[in-house]
Amino acid sequence: MTVRIVIADDQTVVREGLRSLLSLFDSIEVVGVAPDAEDALRLVGSADPDVLLTDLRMPGIGGVEGIRRLVTGGSRTAAVALTTYDDDETIVAALDAGAIGFLNKDADPEVIESAIVAAAEGRSLLDAKALHALRTRAGTPAGRPPENPDGLTDREIEVLRLVAKGHSNHRLTTELVVSISTVKTHINHILTKTGCRDRAALVAYAFAHHLA
Numbered sequence: 424m425t426v427r428i429v430i431a432d433d434q435t436v437v438r439e440g441l442r443s444l445l446s447l448f449d450s451i452e453v454v455g456v457a458p459d460a461e462d463a464l465r466l467v468g469s470a471d472p473d474v475l476l477t478d479l480r481m482p483g484i485g486g487v488e489g490i491r492r493l494v495t496g497g498s499r500t501a502a503v504a505l506t507t508y509d510d511d512e513t514i515v516a517a518l519d520a521g522a523i524g525f526l527n528k529d530a531d532p533e534v535i536e537s538a539i540v541a542a543a544e545g546r547s548l549l550d551a552k553a554l555h556a557l558r559t560r561a562g563t564p565a566g567r568p569p570e571n572p573d574g575l576t577d578r579e580i581e582v583l584r585l586v587a588k589g590h591s592n593h594r595l596t597t598e599l600v601v602s603i604s605t606v607k608t609h610i611n612h613i614l615t616k617t618g619c620r621d622r623a624a625l626v627a628y629a630f631a632h633h634l635a
Contacts, residue, residue, distance in 0.1 A: 425449070426543040429470060429500075430456045431463035431477040431486065437528070441476070441505075448536045458482075460489025467493065467500050473543040476535075479506040479517055487516045494521030494620065501542040505535065514556040518549075523623040525553040546589050547626045557630040572632045573616045580634060582609045586622055587629035 428451060432438040438456050445451045454470045457463035459481045467475055475493060479486035490502040503524035504517045514525055524538040524547060538548040549557075571580055585595055595606045610622075619625045629635035 424540075424543070425452050426474055426539055427452045427454045427470070427472040428474045428476055428539060429454060429463055429466045429472045431458075431460060431475065431481065431489065432456075433458050433478065433481040437478075444532055445476075445536065445539070448532075450540055451536060460484050460486055460492075463489055464492060464496075467498060472500055474539050475500050475502045476505050476539060477502060479504055479508055479513060487513075487520050490517060490522050491520040501545070503538050503542045503548075505530070505538075509550075509552045511556040511559055514553045518553070518557070518623060518627055521620060521623065523621065524548045526550050527552065541589065541591075544591050545622055546591050547623050548589060549626070554630075557627055573618075575613065575616055579609055579613050579616070582606070583613055583625060583629050584634055586610070586613075587626045587635035589626075 430438055430441050430453060432441065438458065442453045442456055446453055454472050455466040457466050460477065461483050463475060463477060477486045477489060486504065493500060493502055501523045502521060503526070504522045505526050505528055507528050509527050517525055523542045526535060526538050527550060530550065541548040571577065575583065582595065585598055590598065592603055592606045596603050599606065613625065617625065617628050619628050
């Protein structure tokens with residue numbers, strides 16, 4: 424599988440550096456680069472990539488709003504935030520907007536590649552800072568016994584916990600010893616009951632309800 428990506432960053436050196444670096448991976452094909460979120464969205468519309476790898480602080484509408492418009496516009500393209508800004512407010516804003524992954528720019532190239540591939544497969548890869556931000560927002564107390572919110576069944580809670588660990592649907596079939604169609608049914612039920620849009624939102628939901 425080759426993951427087709429668009430890169431958005433307002434710094435030419437960073438943008439072209441990422442293009443050159445990620446092009447070294449056989450698993451990734453860079454189909455376009457953009458200096459801002461507006462150009463990135465136009466590129467996504469024309470190139471239909473699997474993943475948008477985007478900075479957050481850029482001229483114009485910015486990366487967070489770009490991610491939000493990508494998601495609300497119904498694009499199949501997954502968004503991964505790669506930025507120097509890792510304060511809790513920025514992280515939570517990006518994830519709330521619909522980013523499925525969040526990494527700092529000092530991440531190793533292999534980690535960035537893993538996050539891109541994970542996003543293309545519908546899985547979340549969040550760095551330690553992003554996980555900390557989610558826990559802080561949730562106020563997760565250690566050792567608190569979880570309850571089943573929003574009418575989730577025990578089986579759906581089990582599925583949700585595995586999703587929060589970043590497991591793919593195929594990994595879930597192995598963990599739960601069920602078919603891929605059963606896994607998809609569970610996830611669709613969880614999305615409906617929780618009101619979440621996607622797997623990234625499910626990760627945030629799991630932390631908020633002390634299930635991760």
